[in-house]
Amino acid sequence: MSAVTVREVTSADIDALVEFDATLFADDAWPATTWWAELAERPRREYLVLEQDGALLAYGGVDHGGESADIMTVAVVREAQGRGHGAAMLDALEEAAGRRGATGALLEVRADNAPALALYERAGWRQLHVRRRYYQPGDVDALILGKTLLTGPAERGTTEAFGNNAGGGEGE
Numbered sequence: 001m002s003a004v005t006v007r008e009v010t011s012a013d014i015d016a017l018v019e020f021d022a023t024l025f026a027d028d029a030w031p032a033t034t035w036w037a038e039l040a041e042r043p044r045r046e047y048l049v050l051e052q053d054g055a056l057l058a059y060g061g062v063d064h065g066g067e068s069a070d071i072m073t074v075a076v077v078r079e080a081q082g083r084g085h086g087a088a089m090l091d092a093l094e095e096a097a098g099r100r101g102a103t104g105a106l107l108e109v110r111a112d113n114a115p116a117l118a119l120y121e122r123a124g125w126r127q128l129h130v131r132r133r134y135y136q137p138g139d140v141d142a143l144i145l146g147k148t149l150l151t152g153p154a155e156r157g158t159t160e161a162f163g164n165n166a167g168g169g170e171g172e
């Protein structure tokens with residue numbers, strides 16, 4: 001088996017991404033029109049995939065908004081979950097944000113998404129804010145998480161850059 005590689009999403013990936021989104025996000029899945037619109041926002045938006053032997057393992061995106069980036073989505077195809085690809089995807093997105101000058105990043109996650117919350121907490125993200133009953137249907141809260149992105153590994157993983165007044169990432 002060859003190594004896992006990272007590359008940018010292209011329009012040729014959209015059909016596959018729509019299918020994966022439908023299985024992974026249910027009510028919050030993005031239709032093809034949203035993917036086309038997101039790719040049209042490049043280079044401000046950057047979408048990446050992890051793949052191995054031609055098979056797509058994970059995908060995610062970041063909105064480069066200056067000092068503070070927003071993680072737009074992170075997902076791992078079901079059969080590849082639990083093997084560190086989510087953490088690797090998140091790492092790649094944080095690196096992409098840092099390369100474009102962000103000193104911090106925000107994301108939004110459903111309060112009932114235990115695997116995602118565990119992933120983010122382990123990667124040093126911290127809760128900054130709650131949007132009550134944001135996800136409908138279901139009255140599920142949205143949690144806004146933040147992370148300071150610094151070049152020194154020892155300094156990564158705090159939320160000092162944000163205080164308690166963070167706005168939100170969009171999407172998902």
Ligand SMILES: CC(C)(COP(=O)(O)OP(=O)(O)OC[C@H]1O[C@@H](n2cnc3c(N)ncnc32)[C@H](O)[C@@H]1OP(=O)(O)O)[C@@H](O)C(=O)NCCC(=O)NCCS
Nearest residue numbers: 024074075076081082083084085086087109115116118119
């Ligand atoms: C959330 C998601 C991206 C995690 O990806 P993954 O590749 O399975 O996660 P990883 O293997 O990198 O695991 C990272 C950490 O997440 C946690 N985790 C992963 N799967 C988990 C599960 N099913 N239950 C609880 N925790 C879980 C673990 O704490 C793990 O840390 P570990 O190294 O101590 O085991 C994946 O489950 C997914 O795509 N879910 C559907 C889409 C989604 O909800 N995306 C997030 C939107 S905000």
